[in-house]
Amino acid sequence: MIISLLWLISYSNLDSFYIFKTHAKSMKLQETKTVAEMVTEKIKTACIFYADWFKEKYLEPHFKIEEQVFFPLLGTNVRVKRAFANHRRIIKLLTCSCEHIMVLNLLEEELGTHVRFEERILYWEIKKIATPQELAEIEKHHQGLCFNDAEWEDQFWLE
Secondary structure, three states, rough: OHHHHHHHHHOOOOOHHHHHHHHHHHHHHHHHHHHHHHHHHHHHHHHHHHHHHHHHHHHHHHHHHHHHHHHHHHOOOHHHHHHHHHHHHHHHHHHOOOOOOHHHHHHHHHHHHHHHHHHHHHHHHHHHHHOOHHHHHHHHHHOOOOHHHOOOOOHHHHH
């Protein structure tokens, strides 16, 4: 910006008022860009804090129930191993110290893939082999785990 302003001053036949006006417009554009960068950073930070909160309050307890109650009913097969690996990858993404937006994108993809895998494959397998008592036990454990994002103090998505 400074180089282009100097070029305008030295090589232009425009009067100094026009140069000042151009510089003022550039400053306004720069200010708008800075505000946009600040908002982007705030969104990224809020998403990271929300992801941390979600992991602690919901996801880790949910995974613990699945790993201790749900998966043992299926035994040790390839699908159960895949579910454990999915859990590890998701937790690893949530505990990653980097604040790059790609981590959030990977988390979104990984979590979505895992949920679809559980809904389309694992849950159907459980329904086939579990007794009514085992299904009731699974239900009992999951009832204590209700997701409620109203507990999150900064509901930035409502504003």
